[in-house]
């Protein structure tokens with residue numbers, strides 16, 4: 001069998017990582033991994049053909065590998081690609097290919113480290129020490145150039161403003177803060193702080209263990225009936241975080257003959273719960289009742305119990321779920337409805353009882369979940385449901401059984417926040433006013449806010465390089481929010497979120513909108529100088545440059 005002699009050069013300008021040429025044929029390498037390559041723009045060879053490749057990463061020292069044609073890939077513009085699986089790769093060749101892949105990543109200037117990690121795994125760069133080292137190096141570099149927002153922290157906590165510190169440089173900056181979910185600003189409320197202090201003096205610091213081992217105190221026990229009353233459900237089970245409430249409930253509820261149907265934009269904790277359950281789970285299109293209906297019709301008859309899991313307001317898009325329409329599907333299909341109210345509990349519905357309450361669907365919703373880390377400015381989570389399901393979760397949810405309880409001051413802060421919400425509807429009124437005002441100002445400046453409505457205001461910036469630059473520029477002006485990228489949203493998606501709270505002032509909102517508009521225009525994220533000309537209602541695309 002004759003072997004092809006193939007030369008490759010790393011080409012980092014294009015999305016493809018490597019460019020290949022041969023004496024007889026010219027191939028491009030659209031994709032290079034440690035285990036193989038995708039060759040394009042050359043002749044098609046039959047599957048199983050063995051080839052000898054000379055990958056010319058540095059012209060003087062080709063990497064020699066043998067490979068076998070294992071697949072033909074359909075590519076855009078009618079092209080066909082050749083999937084090559086490397087065989088018998090020597091340790092030396094493997095190390096050099098790995099280094100070529102890493103060099104190409106470096107030169108491509110990839111920013112989204114979670115995405116880089118997934119891509120490395122896909123390309124066979126799996127040596128955990130090597131991957132960690134590479135990501136660490138990239139992170140350091142980004143932090144030095146103000147582009148690694150995860151490195152920034154508040155000096156003394158926050159509310160609407162904070163001193164932000166850079167972990168990499170130690171530099172401090174006074175900022176208006178838009179990335180926190182402290183919707184009602186109760187983390188600075190005197191009553192909440194005083195109650196947490198009292199609890200600290202009386203109950204001490206940690207609980208020492210989980211609920212079944214006696215970790216709960218009388219303080220914790222006051223939370224459950226209070227929340228049950230607020231949301232309008234008979235029983236409530238307290239978890240240590242919102243994340244573990246979703247993880248614990250969705251991993252424990254479904255049995256072997258059951259199915260979870262989850263909105264595609266739901267929070268990671270719901271997907272983690274579904275995965276941990278080991279049961280079958282399927283997604284439906286975001287907020288798409290038609291798609292959900294089709295999936296209920298398709299899968300419902302083959303499963304004993306179906307759980308439909310949605311959020312009331314979506315954390316990344318700020319849009320509200322069509323809860324009435326979803327609940328109405330119960331007339332035609334048998335399913336349990338599970339609603340995550342992390343971004344609505346405390347400031348939607350009567351007395352902050354949540355969006356299910358506001359929409360009048362509480363009775364049709366079987367499980368209401370929320371967190372205490374947002375409107376109630378503490379930490380913890382809950383599931384509100386019928387008493388029998390509370391028992392089921394209590395005895396079967398690992399996150400409940402094996403996780404230490406939230407601390408007494410946290411519990412006291414929750415109770416005081418719930419009282420504050422009940423006694424002072426002005427907190428929620430201020431929040432909604434601010435939300436309306438900021439949205440109106442952004443629309444005036446030509447921003448398209450999509451279908452968002454809640455106090456989470458997303459500004460979509462599909463070009464990730466521009467997104468990182470936009471966040472860094474705003475930060476340098478004293479406006480702090482972080483780029484939202486994979487895995488919080490899909491691969492190659494990007495946005496910046498402005499989470500409004502009751503304590504933001506009109507002046508802070510105006511300053512933020514003006515700076516955002518200025519930088520967004522300069523980067524070509526929004527167009528033109530005159531908002532009236534810029535905003536075209538016939539262009540549904542969000543911020544296409």
Ligand SMILES: Cc1ncc(COP(=O)(O)O)c(C=O)c1O
Pocket residue numbers: 241242243244246267269311315340342343371372373374379380381
């Ligand atoms: C929709 C949603 N569910 C659950 C959680 C988890 O809550 P916590 O961070 O309080 O654990 C979050 C937090 O970001 C969230 O946005």
